[in-house]
Amino acid sequence: MGSYGMLARRAVLTETPVMVQIQELIRGVKDCISLAQGVVYWQPPKQALEKVQQLVWEPSVSRYGADEGIFELREALIKKMRQENNLHKSSVMVTAGANQAFVNVVLTLCDAGDSVVMFAPYYFNAYMSFQMTGVTDIIVGPGDAKTLHPDADWLEKTLRETKPTPKLVTVVNPGNPSGTYIPEPLLKRISDICRNAGCWLVVDNTYEYFMYDGLKHICLEDNHIVNIFSFSKAYGMMGWRVGYIAYPSEVEGFGAQLLKIQDNIPICASIISQRLALFSLEMGPEWVTNQVKDLVKNRALVLEALSPLGEDAVRGGEGAIYLWAKLPDKYPDDFKVVRWLARRHKIVIIPGRSSGCPGYVRISYGGLVEDDCRAASDRLRKGLEELVKDGMVE
Numbered sequence: 208m209g210s211y212g213m214l215a216r217r218a219v220l221t222e223t224p225v226m227v228q229i230q231e232l233i234r235g236v237k238d239c240i241s242l243a244q245g246v247v248y249w250q251p252p253k254q255a256l257e258k259v260q261q262l263v264w265e266p267s268v269s270r271y272g273a274d275e276g277i278f279e280l281r282e283a284l285i286k287k288m289r290q291e292n293n294l295h296k297s298s299v300m301v302t303a304g305a306n307q308a309f310v311n312v313v314l315t316l317c318d319a320g321d322s323v324v325m326f327a328p329y330y331f332n333a334y335m336s337f338q339m340t341g342v343t344d345i346i347v348g349p350g351d352a353k354t355l356h357p358d359a360d361w362l363e364k365t366l367r368e369t370k371p372t373p374k375l376v377t378v379v380n381p382g383n384p385s386g387t388y389i390p391e392p393l394l395k396r397i398s399d400i401c402r403n404a405g406c407w408l409v410v411d412n413t414y415e416y417f418m419y420d421g422l423k424h425i426c427l428e429d430n431h432i433v434n435i436f437s438f439s440k441a442y443g444m445m446g447w448r449v450g451y452i453a454y455p456s457e458v459e460g461f462g463a464q465l466l467k468i469q470d471n472i473p474i475c476a477s478i479i480s481q482r483l484a485l486f487s488l489e490m491g492p493e494w495v496t497n498q499v500k501d502l503v504k505n506r507a508l509v510l511e512a513l514s515p516l517g518e519d520a521v522r523g524g525e526g527a528i529y530l531w532a533k534l535p536d537k538y539p540d541d542f543k544v545v546r547w548l549a550r551r552h553k554i555v556i557i558p559g560r561s562s563g564c565p566g567y568v569r570i571s572y573g574g575l576v577e578d579d580c581r582a583a584s585d586r587l588r589k590g591l592e593e594l595v596k597d598g599m600v601e
């Protein structure tokens with residue numbers, strides 16, 4: 208005992224979750240403010256919480272439910288997907304959040320040893336989901352230097368030339384960690400490339416409602432596309448753990464295989480959480496867009512705080528709750544800068560290396576009300592000014 212030799216290589220060789228490292232950093236710095244974790248500051252709708260409160264004594268919430276999700280929620284989701292996402296031929300499975308949805312999808316579609324494609328900067332948990340399921344041949348494609356849009360020409364060439372053909376391509380739209388939105392024509396092109404190559408496309412739509420400046424989120428539907436959604440950010444339900452998978456109804460056996468995975472991980476998402484999700488959905492998308500609309504103020508505050516890095520340093524931010532920024536060239540060790548900012552300026556952000564891009568950082572602006580975000584931005588600005596002017600002085 209006492210050696211990695213006794214533990215699964217699958218787990219040992221998977222990256223350490225960046226948020227666990229960051230939480231440790233936060234615990235070690237008194238009175239620090241976090242612009243690190245991807246969270247929102249609001250709670251679920253009051254009416255929905257009040258309704259759920261009355262349900263705790265009902266026997267059904269203490270029993271197992273249907274693996275694929277309670278009937279009423281699935282029905283409501285099918286309706287929502289038709290009305291809001293233009294998805295008409297998709298079946299739905301409710302999961303314990305979008306991360307579990309992603310693992311379900313990987314286990315359903317990929318075998319150990321398959322290759323898959325992501326784009327830098329990528330969502331770290333998706334990367335880890337591949338690693339821990341034995342899908343270790345992860346091909347990371349480039350994004351456009353300015354827009355960070357996935358490079359579709361590169362994708363076309365890579366899917367044509369890689370043998371065997373990669374099994375799956377995944378994107379987050381709008382993105383984590385960059386907030387970049389993939390416009391409809393580009394998403395369609397990526398989808399066509401995947402279809403022609405015989406490859407799955409998995410789109411994580413966790414931030415579907417987090418769109419700014421008049422942009423509108425869209426989903427695509429086809430027999431090679433899987434869409435993933437989450438209640439976590441939209442309805443302030445991070446801790447309730449509810450997400451869902453929209454998969455093509457016409458693909459024979461997809462649902463049956465998904466159920467095998469589901470039955471061995473959560474069996475079903477928590478029943479009381481699914482009830483809260485249903486009550487929250489009844490509030491309508493306006494409830495969410497109303498919460499989201501003020502986040503542009505936080506985004507502006509953080510954008511201003513990043514200005515010491517120079518005009519061209521900031522990327523993304525059309526959607527989601529993130530801005531992505533390049534540190535000056537002389538700081539390739541982004542984690543060192545993150546630790547220094549925490550220690551000296553009591554502000555915590557995420558190192559870009561966890562998304563495959565050393566020398567960059569991710570700033571999350573959804574977790575603080577405006578006044579707190581202003582205080583956090585002041586610290587970030589001071590820290591970056593010092594970094595640029597004097598370096599990492601102690």
Ligand SMILES: Cc1ncc(COP(=O)(O)O)c(C=O)c1O
Nearest residue numbers: 245304305306383413437439450
């Ligand atoms: C792109 C993306 N997918 C999934 C998740 C996890 O969501 P959930 O809480 O629904 O598991 C997050 C959370 O940060 C995310 O940013």
